Amino acid sequence: AQKVTQAQTEISVVEKEDVTLDCVYETRDTTYYLFWYKQPPSGELVFLIRRNSFDEQNEISGRYSWNFQKSTSSFNFTITASQVVDSAVYFCALSENRSGTYKYIFGTGTRLKVLA
Amino acid sequence: DAMVIQNPRYQVTQFGKPVTLSCSQTLNHNVMYWYQQKSSQAPKLLFHYYDKDFNNEADTPDNFQSRRPNTSFCFLDIRSPGLGDAAMYLCATSRPPGVGGETQYFGPGTRLLVL
Secondary structure, X not given: OOEEEOOOOEXXXXXXXXXXXXXXXXXXXXXXXXXXEEEOOOXXXXXXXXXXXXXXXXXXXXXXXXEXXXXXXXXXXXXXXXXXXXXXXXXXXXXXXXOOEEEEEEOOOEEEEEEO | OOOEEEEOOEEEEOOOXXXXXXXXXXXXXXXXXXXXEOOOOOOEEEEEEEOOEEEEOOOOOOOEEEEOXXXXXXXXXXXXXXXXXXXXXXXXXXXXXXXXOOOOEEOOOEEEEEO
């Protein structure tokens, strides 16, 4: 069965600390896509990154970096030198083609609190 | 240059009083989705349209309906809102499968309060 697990319900860090959000997925497919979204208190889901199953290169974007490892079915997200503005709920999602349309399977989210 | 627009951002309705939420997009995407998100939970897909083809999730209550009069607009109708329908409702769009359809673009959401 397809599943996304974000085992960390809530994480609190002090500003400038590094923090890693974990994501583990299960899928039958060989072709799939993984995403991270940020949801600030305003509620909008902000797209952060997309990774396809054939591209295991890690990616860095400013203070954000992502580590995709197919061997462990993980797609972890690290924020370096965290800031208060990083406080939000972060969702990991798996996108698969089902009956001709892609659907998302979301993890339960990790609430990140960055304290000043 | 807003791409997926939802109106209103906040909606208050009364128990049992029909309510309609709207979503519009400037991306010309073929697929539009409606999600319900309750507090501290992940978004839950209610249904989606691929062009005019409507696809209901198996566990979406009959109380929820949707209309898509054209490519740009999609509406969520809640026929008789109950207290349990209070939630954030998110609209999303995507291209068809094979041309980037794996990525969904979300609107800002509408928070529904049922009194």
